[in-house]
Amino acid sequence: MSASRMLERLRAVDWDMRWDLAFERCGSRQVLMWEYLRRAAVWAKACGAEGAWPFYDVTAYLDPGFELPPAQAAGLEELQRTVVWGELRKTCAGAVRLAGLGERTPEVVAGLPDLYEPLVLFYERGGSFSRDCSGVFIDLVGVMCRPGKLAGYLGSRPVDVLDDTVLDALEGEGRITYRQDEHGAGPLFRSRVQGEDLRVDEVLGPDLRWEPVDLPAGAAGLAAVDHLEAARRIGRMA
Template sequence: MAERAASGMLNRLRAVEWVGDWDRVLACVMSRRILMREYLRRAALWAQEYSAESAWPFFDVSEYVDPGFRLSPETAAELDAYLGRVPGSELRQTCAGAVRLAEMREQTPAAMPDLPDLYEPLVLFYERGGEFVRDDAGGLDLTGVSFRPGTPQGNLSTPPFRALGETVLDALDTTGRVSYYAADGGRAPLLRRRVVRGERHDELFGPDLRWEPTDRLPETEEAVKSAGLVPLDEIAAAELIGDAAGRASRQPAPRPCGRRGRPRP
């Protein structure tokens, strides 16, 4: 069987710039933080499933799912050659796990647990800015933001982040201190207030899937509440962005206008 899944994942990882451009990485701080949080949650679920808590959070779960699993010699050699260029043992462990688990899912899908894809949030994290490093206190330096990984048990209670599409991740990334709001009950439209160097920017996530200026946010928090708006955390905001992107993708494509005549074959 051709190892399409393993090769596809390996090609994605090959395209990662592990030490990324500083400005680009800083522009993706918010999405990278939420992706890391989702990876830690999923890693806790998988560690619980296979009694691998001692290896959590950055580990090759394929060794626990099926210790006898092996990639083909050719793919294994390609993976080993690639891992020699990856900085850091935890990065290498997760890259190896992502390639092997992708192939296991394709070859033996029935043997996989009913759990979310473990490595997808972390691979997206890598693709959006490269490496993370440990600080002296055991925290994670995500470049531009510090992150405490916590414990497996603590991460099991983290709200899930399912909206992993590029539109959602791009919409989460911005500058300044951000607060999200929506109608009572968490209904669209989604609004946000950004404060950048003391300057306020009020924006609405529009039907074209872009943030645009709005005057729908009152100036004070008390007035915001009186207007029937409630604050949202970034997970709830991401879900609304994902819903909007899903609706947009289901819209029929506009029919071309102009020349009439027989359709092309």
């Protein structure tokens, strides 16, 4: 993706946070943040930026002398004035500058995952994130995320498919638990708990739409899977 196109996407983000969208898209935003943290760990390890992880401008480590063309640099500076948090500004700069560096020197980004794409998708699906008062947790709006340590992400299986169809399938009202056959075969199920008494059981169809289903009491014969494994399974069906 070109630096100009990346700049356009970031300019279109509602940085004031659409609380309705953020809550509605809590499931996908949680997965997108995790996948960004994983990719950021891979890049940090590859270019000696471990101390800057997780939110950083990687181009400073790849090519310290790199500069955007004047028009793009001015556009990025204007964008950064509209963004409140320093970590957001760093990642916006990183996304635009890495796109520009990749245009000029494609071999620099070869062999590594698209670093900022999950985070840009996160921004597009509900705006920014913030830190809690302790600075330890990331507030994604609707869910808190503790990044943990960089080493914990290295070697983790990626969530490769991040198109809108897959991300939309991760959304739903209520507290969601995903389930599959104990042996990992068969379809993917989920239960959505709304309020104290209402539980809605669903199965994911081949068109990646959730359909009502009657699960046995206690979901006998099914094992719970986390949201990351659910995202991987949905991606394989896409």
